[in-house]
Amino acid sequence: MVDEQPAVPDLDQAVGRGLLRYCPVCDGFEAIGRHVAVMGYGATGLTEALFLRTYTSHVTLLTFRQPMQLTSVQQRQLREAGIRVIEDPVREVAIADDRIQALTMRDGAPHVFDVLYSALGTSPRSELARQLGATQDEKSCIVVDQHQRTCVEDVYAAGDVVQGLDQISVAIGQAAIAALLSTIGSNEAPDGGCNQSTGTPIEE
Numbered sequence: 001m002v003d004e005q006p007a008v009p010d011l012d013q014a015v016g017r018g019l020l021r022y023c024p025v026c027d028g029f030e031a032i033g034r035h036v037a038v039m040g041y042g043a044t045g046l047t048e049a050l051f052l053r054t055y056t057s058h059v060t061l062l063t064f065r066q067p068m069q070l071t072s073v074q075q076r077q078l079r080e081a082g083i084r085v086i087e088d089p090v091r092e093v094a095i096a097d098d099r100i101q102a103l104t105m106r107d108g109a110p111h112v113f114d115v116l117y118s119a120l121g122t123s124p125r126s127e128l129a130r131q132l133g134a135t136q137d138e139k140s141c142i143v144v145d146q147h148q149r150t151c152v153e154d155v156y157a158a159g160d161v162v163q164g165l166d167q168i169s170v171a172i173g174q175a176a177i178a179a180l181l182s183t184i185g186s187n188e189a190p191d192g193g194c195n196q197s198t199g200t201p202i203e204e
């Protein structure tokens with residue numbers, strides 16, 4: 001999975017210092033009570049901002065050099081959750097005094113945060129599976145059944161590249177299932193997987 005990167009100077013250093021983060025499910029608890037900015041827009045930004053609201057009441061949604069693109073329903077959800085939205089796009093992100101500073105297009109004064117979460121989107125590296133004919137969803141994640149089988153015989157997939165929660169524990173569990181079944185053979189597993197003619201998953 002490749003994260004869309006925000007234009008932050010010394011990006012690797014910012015990640016290393018915990019100022020720039022990508023995975024609130026992984027480390028959101030470290031943001032308890034802190035001033036958090038989420039860089040994103042539309043449904044992705046909304047979901048991440050609402051999730052982080054679990055940990056802190058100081059959440060601000062920012063967008064980077066493009067419109068926020070929130071519907072009126074999404075705006076109401078954010079209002080009700082007490083999430084601040086800065087509609088004016090950010091033109092520059094800087095790090096000063098171990099904090100994140102966001103400068104918007106029109107406003108000269110920096111908005112300052114303890115942590116910046118990037119929610120600009122991800123793209124799975126699923127080209128190989130696609131070339132083999134495996135079905136993918138609308139986000140290009142590989143569709144598998146409960147035994148990690150793709151629609152292509154003897155091709156299994158596990159981890160972030162398949163639909164589901166992107167976590168190490170999930171990837172390891174899925175890999176264990178795929179490794180076992182690819183050794184003993186799919187025929188040993190109960191029927192399932194995808195309809196070979198339509199590519200749609202079969203409910204079990």
Ligand SMILES: Cc1cc2nc3c(=O)[nH]c(=O)nc-3n(C[C@H](O)[C@H](O)[C@H](O)COP(=O)(O)OP(=O)(O)OC[C@H]3O[C@@H](n4cnc5c(N)ncnc54)[C@H](O)[C@@H]3O)c2cc1C
Nearest residue numbers: 001022023026027125128158159160161166167168169171
């Ligand atoms: C900053 C950050 C922090 C995170 N923190 C946590 C955490 O605290 N806890 C947690 O559970 N999860 C965390 N995650 C998520 C976790 O890293 C992933 O869920 C996990 O690594 C998924 O494992 P994977 O094997 O599916 O993919 P990856 O670990 O991404 O491994 C895929 C590998 O395949 C390689 N690859 C891709 N395409 C090709 C190709 N065509 N040919 C050859 N090689 C290829 C890639 O280079 C990569 O090495 C974090 C993620 C990020 C980005």
